[in-house]
Amino acid sequence: MSPSLKSALLLGGFLVLGLSILLLLTASGATGTYGFLEFLQGMGGLFGVSDPLAPAAQAILEIRFWRNLVAFLVGGSLSLAGAYLQGLFRNPLASPSLLGVTGGAGFAATAAMLWIVPGAAAGVAHEWGVQSFLLVPTAALLGALLSMTVLLGIGFQLGRNSITQLLLIGIALTSLWGGLAALVQNRALEHYDVNRAIVAWGLGSLNDRGPWHAAIVASSLLLGILVIPFLGRSLDLFAMGEEDARTLGAHPGRIKFLTVLVTSILSAGAVAVAGQIAFIGLIIPNLVRLLVGPSHARLLPASVLAGAVFLLALDSAQRIFIPEWGLRPGVLLSLVGAPFFLYLLLRQRSEEGSW
Amino acid sequence: MVKLLEARDLVLDYPGGVRALDSLSVDLAPGEIHAILGPNGSGKSSLLEALLGLHVLTSGECRILGKDPHKMGSRERARQICLVLQGLRPPEGMRVADLVLLGRHAHLPWIGGPGKEDRRIMRESLDLVDLSGLEDRRMGQLSGGERQRALLARALAQESPIILLDEPTSSLDPGHKLTLLAAMRRLVENEGRSLLWVTHDLNLASLYSDRLSLLHEGRCHAEGKPREVLIPEVLHRTYGGEFLFGSHWAAPVREERPWALPWLLD
Numbered sequence: 139m140s141p142s143l144k145s146a147l148l149l150g151g152f153l154v155l156g157l158s159i160l161l162l163l164t165a166s167g168a169t170g171t172y173g174f175l176e177f178l179q180g181m182g183g184l185f186g187v188s189d190p191l192a193p194a195a196q197a198i199l200e201i202r203f204w205r206n207l208v209a210f211l212v213g214g215s216l217s218l219a220g221a222y223l224q225g226l227f228r229n230p231l232a233s234p235s236l237l238g239v240t241g242g243a244g245f246a247a248t249a250a251m252l253w254i255v256p257g258a259a260a261g262v263a264h265e266w267g268v269q270s271f272l273l274v275p276t277a278a279l280l281g282a283l284l285s286m287t288v289l290l291g292i293g294f295q296l297g298r299n300s301i302t303q304l305l306l307i308g309i310a311l312t313s314l315w316g317g318l319a320a321l322v323q324n325r326a327l328e329h330y331d332v333n334r335a336i337v338a339w340g341l342g343s344l345n346d347r348g349p350w351h352a353a354i355v356a357s358s359l360l361l362g363i364l365v366i367p368f369l370g371r372s373l374d375l376f377a378m379g380e381e382d383a384r385t386l387g388a389h390p391g392r393i394k395f396l397t398v399l400v401t402s403i404l405s406a407g408a409v410a411v412a413g414q415i416a417f418i419g420l421i422i423p424n425l426v427r428l429l430v431g432p433s434h435a436r437l438l439p440a441s442v443l444a445g446a447v448f449l450l451a452l453d454s455a456q457r458i459f460i461p462e463w464g465l466r467p468g469v470l471l472s473l474v475g476a477p478f479f480l481y482l483l484l485r486q487r488s489e490e491g492s493w
Numbered sequence: 494m495v496k497l498l499e500a501r502d503l504v505l506d507y508p509g510g511v512r513a514l515d516s517l518s519v520d521l522a523p524g525e526i527h528a529i530l531g532p533n534g535s536g537k538s539s540l541l542e543a544l545l546g547l548h549v550l551t552s553g554e555c556r557i558l559g560k561d562p563h564k565m566g567s568r569e570r571a572r573q574i575c576l577v578l579q580g581l582r583p584p585e586g587m588r589v590a591d592l593v594l595l596g597r598h599a600h601l602p603w604i605g606g607p608g609k610e611d612r613r614i615m616r617e618s619l620d621l622v623d624l625s626g627l628e629d630r631r632m633g634q635l636s637g638g639e640r641q642r643a644l645l646a647r648a649l650a651q652e653s654p655i656i657l658l659d660e661p662t663s664s665l666d667p668g669h670k671l672t673l674l675a676a677m678r679r680l681v682e683n684e685g686r687s688l689l690w691v692t693h694d695l696n697l698a699s700l701y702s703d704r705l706s707l708l709h710e711g712r713c714h715a716e717g718k719p720r721e722v723l724i725p726e727v728l729h730r731t732y733g734g735e736f737l738f739g740s741h742w743a744a745p746v747r748e749e750r751p752w753a754l755p756w757l758l759d
Contacts, residue, residue, distance in 0.1 A: 375595055378581045384547055385578065386651070387599035430585045431631075435606055464508025465674045 148430065153441050185439055201346065202328025208347040209453045209467070210446045211355040212412040213422075215443020218362050219404040220419025221426070222440050225373035226397045230427070230482055231305060233420035234405040238285045238311030240416065243409040245315040247274050248322050248336050268486060270438040275354050275410030280403040282409070285311055342468030344453055353409040358407025362400050363442060370434035377432065380477060415468045417475025424482060496520045496556070497655050497687050497730030498544060498574070503553035503678040505536075505543055505711075513539040514713035516553070521655065521689050526681055528698035529691045530722075531708030532732055538579065540708070541657045544574050544689075557655065571599035573640065575651040576597070577644050579659040579691075585633030589643050592632060593618055611650075618649035622676040638669025642676060649680065658690040662697060674701050678745070696752045699723055700743055707731055723751040 139331045176191060180199035182191025190196040216234065223232040250273050290310060293304040319336075326332040372393040375383040382468050409417070422445040423437065432438040449467065456465045498521035505514040513536045521527050522741040529537050542548055544555055546562025555562055557573050565573075574594070583592050594616070597611040603711055607615075619625055622642040627635070635643060641661055648656055659678070662670045678701065680686045692698050707715045707722055715727045720740070728736045737755045743750040 188579065360698060361501055367606075371598065371601070374591070375598055377584050377587065377595075379545070379578075381542075382578055384567065385571070385576040386595055387568040389567050427586070431588065432584045433588070433591050 147385045177459025195360045204347045204352055205344050206450055208411055209344050209450045211359050212408045213418055213449025214442040214446035215355055215404045215408040216418040217403045217422040221423035221441040222401045223396050224423055230424050236414040237289055237308035240409050241312040241315035242420055243278035243406050244276040244282040244414050245319040248319045249334055250277035252273050252322050252326050268481045278410040279406035282406040286398045286402045303359055331346045339413040341466035342413040344412055355407045355411045358403050362404040365400055370438050372432045383409045383453045415471055417471045421478050422448055494692040497523055499556045500544055501554055502550040503543055505539055505548055513711055517713055519706055521687050523687055524700045526688045527704045528702035529706050530698055535708040536711040537708055538659055541576055541659055572652050574655040575648040575653045575656040576646050581644055583632040587632045589630050590615055590628035590644055591649050593647045596647040612706050614650050618646040621649055621729045622646045641673055656686050656688050660691055699750050720751050723753045728753055
């Protein structure tokens with residue numbers, strides 16, 4: 139197959155994907171009580187181009203719209219973060235959740251929730267309104283950065299190729315953060331509302347999302363996308379190891395630092411607005427790699443798109459088909475993700491560590 | 494003569510007190526093929542890495558075209574010197590073209606991908622190593638010899654006057670060795686590159702190099718033309734054991750070249 143035909147096919151694929159995004163956005167927003175036309179009118183009302191619907195209908199449509207948008211952006215962020223990390227560690231098993239990054243963000247966010255409501259009684263959900271928009275995401279970002287710094291600090295001390303060790307450190311960190319989060323929860327046991335908020339957050343949540351949530355995760359995703367042209371090429375240089383990258387004129391220290399920073403921001407943004415949603419960053423980049431190959435110039439953008447569509451589709455599907463379950467996105471993903479992880483592990487073993 | 498590459502009295506200590514290089518001096522002249530020989534652990538790979546400035550030296554100095562590699566930017570350095578490490582395993586799904594284009598990194602702007610000119614150089618490099626037309630293949634579909642030549646093409650695309658190769662032939666069968674060595678010689682004779690390579694194969698080194706350096710425990714035991722290095726006294730001192738010696742007419746270099754085979758006398 140000629141390269142031009144290939145890129146034409148690839149472009150076609152992206153177009154189809156883009157169209158399905160639009161369809162999903164609208165269909166998922168329009169299912170239920172309101173038809174497609176009402177949906178359009180509601181969106182027009184939201185952005186001030188047409189008269190809004192009746193207040194109740196308008197409110198419901200807007201809630202759905204923000205939910206979908208947040209799902210879309212969070213899916214893209216987590217998937218991109220996974221693609222970055224897999225490139226950096228040269229290992230398909232790397233993902234923000236396995237390396238303890240989301241755990242770090244999770245613990246910090248949990249601690250922040252407790253801190254917002256010192257000795258709080260009822261009405262927590264209302265109280266951690268305005269300020270939590272700043273505090274919880276900030277805490278999540280710091281937690282993610284801290285966790286990543288510890289991981290790299292220990293990991294790169296142990297040697298260049300100790301991928302297994304890095305994953306093991308990640309597991310240890312995840313347990314540590316889990317333990318600390320449990321400690322916080324324990325301290326908050328008597329505050330039913332705080333505890334409920336923490337547990338719900340841990341399952342991932344796309345309920346009651348608003349423009350603020352979308353803005354937070356959109357900005358972290360934007361940052362992650364903006365560095366694709368630089369990091370994409372740099373991570374390709376990492377394909378045969380750090381030392382080899384150096385002979386080609388790369389600066390591994392800078393690339394590692396930037397990748398870690400961007401990945402942490404991406405994870406933190408996603409975790410801050412949607413709670414713990416594991417395994418997207420693991421599954422999606424691996425599937426995308428099978429389709430477009432290991433070159434990051436293609437892999438990274440495709441991962442953003444595929445991750446975004448995937449989470450939106452997953453959330454829409456469970457909302458349309460099993461609405462009575464009220465499933466949180468993190469739950470379904472863990473059910474799918476863990477077996478997929480095992481599959482990758484077995485496949486990697488049979489290929490003797492190459493991917 | 495101006496030296497492309499010059500290392501004087503290199504001393505390199507690894508953490509834990511292992512001395513990898515011990516007052517070692519090596520140089521490379523323009524248009525030369527220089528082979529580094531020596532037993533396992535004699536410091537051959539450490540030397541290549543030190544020449545590139547990848548290690549902090551205990552003492553001694555390196556010069557790449559008169560410049561200290563530690564003071565060169567990583568991209569500037571990569572335009573002057575390239576190193577193909579031993580046993581590199583490119584991802585199986587990687588296209589040959591993408592692998593070779595990695596060599597263009599030091600010539601590209603900070604952001605964005607390779608352009609038309611880079612693709613032309615990529616194809617030219619593949620032509621030079623006899624891999625014309627394979628650019629859309631995946632690395633997993635290549636033989637070991639083709640993979641090694643693709644890595645050599647990547648080094649060529651780097652367009653550096655100095656090329657360092659760490660055991661490029663070690664995992665290849667005789668046929669693939671031949672094509673790789675032929676490609677190496679073409680680079681020096683037709684492309685004006687200079688080549689420093691590490692190998693365990695005394696006879697290939699003798700046949701294909703203008704000069705040999707024999708390392709032992711981080712020091713240089715012998716240095717000179719093949720017939721000055723492949724002599725009983727030197728080889729015995731370096732490797733122990735006994736060797737059979739002879740020489741044969743090497744037509745391409747119009748010279749008598751020695752050969753040596755390990756031989757146990759018992």
